[in-house]
Amino acid sequence: MKSKKRLGLYFSALLVILLVGIVLKNVFIKEATVNPMVEKEDGTKHLVFDTKLTRLDESTTTLKEYNGKVLIVNFWASWCEPCQEEAPDLRDFYNNKPENVELLAINATSHDSRENAIKFQESYNLSFPIFLDLDNTLQKAFEVLAYPTTFIFDSKGILKYTIKGQINQQELNNYIDQLY
Template sequence: MQRKKIIFMIFSVILIISLIGIAVKNEMSKETAINLIVDKKDGTKQIAFDTKLTQLDESTTTLEEYKGKILIINFWASWCGPCQEEAPDLKDFYDNKPDNVELLAINATSSDSRENAIKFKELYNLSFPIFLDLDRSLGKSLEVMAFPTTFIINAEGILKYTIKGQVNQKQLDKLLATL
């Protein structure tokens, strides 16, 4: 009987310690989570301009640098067939875009690599800014489930369009005309 009580006490202590550990871990991950988009009370989704971005050369910046511009944010991976097919269209779009528009490409580095992103940039002669999503936190914050996925954000920072799958210059021009 005494032995059962000791085993029960040990089990209870282990369970309590485990639950405390889970609670602490969840609380800590809340603080470090990146929220690229914030839900506003009016139901719109606002970009968080203080979001830090890691550039291809591993330096950092924030979206504040692009405040006041229409943003096209494209999530991609070098191994993604549709991403490879859309790269020339994105290049052409970027080379002819209006001054109030910026195209930002975010590589799914957690399932790709910085080296592959550099090779991709060189292969397609891309000149638009490319950023690294090293831990998938940016993709998670926008619920990116497949590549490519493109988001269009107006000059006030409000998410207007989500395009799942390949996009081309004609589609982008048409959507931009509505903003």
Template sequence: MQFKKRLGLYISALLVVLLVGIVFKNVFIKEATVNPIVENEDGTKQLVFDAKLTRLDESSTTFKEYNGKVLIVNFWASWCGPCQEEAPELKDFYNNKSENVELLAINATSKDSSENAMKFQESYNLNFPIFLDLDGTLQKSFEILAYPTTFIFDSKGILKYTIKGSINQKELNKYIEKLY
């Protein structure tokens, strides 16, 4: 009986230490996160190139890797019907785009899963960069309300177009042409 009490006490103490450690980490050791979109004085929205992106393999990069290009940022989820319809169109667009244009797909991982994102990529044989939004930070910053939602930034990172709902290759090309 004495052994069970001690064991229970040790387990309780261990849990308390663990919880205190988690609270300490969350309060005092916050990872610096950069909001990926800021509003300029003239009211335009600007992409912050230092904002972190997490690849499918969970390695990280930033938008800086794509600085100087027209940037198409597409938010999607594997369970989203319109996203499934849009995937072949995005693949065709990516395969035919010019070098000064980049397409980035960001999975709504906080409402989906990285496993489903990988399966989606494989099933549609997608070859453009796909990123994970593990904690929903990017979705909040971009104010995503529905999937898919696509943002088109000029080569300086100024937001030019927001498209809510699916888009096809022809429409994307029309938006890109307007930037030149």
């Protein structure tokens, strides 16, 4: 009887330690994770330039690298047919874009894979920066529900346009022209 009681106490203590560990992990991860987009009191949405990005080679950077530029952020997946159709337009836009504009592609890696993203980049000869969304954090923050989805931010990081679905080079140029 004593051994059952002792076993119950050990099990209870282990459970308490486990729960405390989970709570501490969640607190520290929450502090370390920066929400990439915040809504201001006036209703405008702004990029948070401290947001970490993971490149295809798994090295990291932050959005600070692109601060001061008009940013086009495109969410895509390699298996997405409209993403495949828009890839040549994105490539051509990037190769002819104004100097103060940057195109960032974010692969839905949690629904795709790094290997497929690399194959996609190679098969369409894409030279713009491609990042991995390994844990779906970016997609959740941007509220991406379908692929492709493109966001256009002005040079101050204020969201100006959200395009759900495929976009082409001419449409991108028109959106950029409207910012000036």
